Amino acid sequence: MIVAPAAALYAGCMTTLQYVHWQHESVWMGYLAEYPDYWTQGESRDDLEENLKDLYQELVSGRIPEVRQVAELRIA
Secondary structure (H helix, E strand, O other), rough: OOOHHHHHHHOOOOOOEEEEEEEOOOOOEEOOOOOOEEEEEEEEEEEHHHHHHHHHHHHOOOOOOOOOOOOOOOOO
């Protein structure tokens, strides 16, 4: 039996998330649109995006209790 590396298993599972960002003085600030209560920052926009990816992994891991999230409610 051949076992594929974990990276290969997730290569086709790309997720796209919206995020809000702005530059405050020399720091880039931002948060994931789905999780507006959880902000992060970076020295550049690329750095911010890496930190947002890390933040997303923490939020969906279950290690942070009571994660607040935005949802949609459909009213007929």
